[in-house]
Amino acid sequence: MNKKITIAIDGFSSTGKSTVAKELAKELEYIYVDSGAMYRAVTLFAMQEGFVGTSFFDLGSLLEKLASIQVSFQINTQTSNADMYLNGINVENEIRTLEVSNLVSTVAANSIVRKKLVAIQKEMGKNKGVVMDGRDIGTVVFKDAELKIFMNASADTRAERRYKELKEKGQDVSYEDILKNVVDRDHMDTTRVDSPLVKAEDAIEIDNSNLSRKEQFEMILKLVQDKL
Numbered sequence: 001m002n003k004k005i006t007i008a009i010d011g012f013s014s015t016g017k018s019t020v021a022k023e024l025a026k027e028l029e030y031i032y033v034d035s036g037a038m039y040r041a042v043t044l045f046a047m048q049e050g051f052v053g054t055s056f057f058d059l060g061s062l063l064e065k066l067a068s069i070q071v072s073f074q075i076n077t078q079t080s081n082a083d084m085y086l087n088g089i090n091v092e093n094e095i096r097t098l099e100v101s102n103l104v105s106t107v108a109a110n111s112i113v114r115k116k117l118v119a120i121q122k123e124m125g126k127n128k129g130v131v132m133d134g135r136d137i138g139t140v141v142f143k144d145a146e147l148k149i150f151m152n153a154s155a156d157t158r159a160e161r162r163y164k165e166l167k168e169k170g171q172d173v174s175y176e177d178i179l180k181n182v183v184d185r186d187h188m189d190t191t192r193v194d195s196p197l198v199k200a201e202d203a204i205e206i207d208n209s210n211l212s213r214k215e216q217f218e219m220i221l222k223l224v225q226d227k228l
């Protein structure tokens with residue numbers, strides 16, 4: 001049997017990291033962890049409690065409640081994907097809205113929030129055989145990952161993909177708002193002090209602006225096979 005490795009996929013927002021990460025996990029029979037879903041769930045919690053909104057962020061109140069926030073993944077038997085649960089409630093759809101996307105980078109910039117979620121992520125990957133995607137997986141969470149990918153694509157391509165995805169889910173969004181969100185999050189995620197989005201020195205960069213889903217999958221699978 002092949003040895004199990006750790007695969008870290010980082011990159012800018014809406015670069016299709018989770019699409020390829022899910023495909024790889026399925027092919028390799030690895031665990032897939034969408035670390036962004038965890039930051040989104042904490043953000044949703046803060047929104048529900050009235051701790052964060054478009055013009056305010058009551059960080060103190062969020063931190064007071066942080067220990068009581070439970071985030072977990074549970075397999076959805078219909079889709080076979082892992083859905084995000086916040087304090088026992090399935091919030092998979094709620095965390096994907098543009099409202100959450102507009103606030104998540106503010107919440108994710110906080111070091112105490114990050115410390116909590118990074119600890120859970122490390123635990124999930126401690127036995128290897130994991131594909132995790134996010135912003136700091138190759139630089140912070142699994143610095144020793146055998147394979148690190150850094151995904152990129154033009155902002156227009158990314159916004160178009162996300163626009164299509166949300167429209168298909170029936171969300172009422174404009175392309176301009178999505179593009180703004182993508183650009184704003186790129187800025188916030190790359191300039192924050194704690195765990196900014198940067199390419200790990202040993203990561204392989206892939207620009208998938210002109211790659212089909214299949215081409216991208218095959219390219220990364222080949223990189224995995226070289227490590228096994």
Ligand code: CDP
Binds near residue numbers: 013189
């Ligand atoms: O899927 P999308 O590219 O829209 O983003 P995501 O992976 O769901 O991540 C949402 C946000 O969570 C990012 O914009 C980051 O602010 C934050 N995040 C993070 O700080 N660290 C991670 N490992 C993953 C996500």
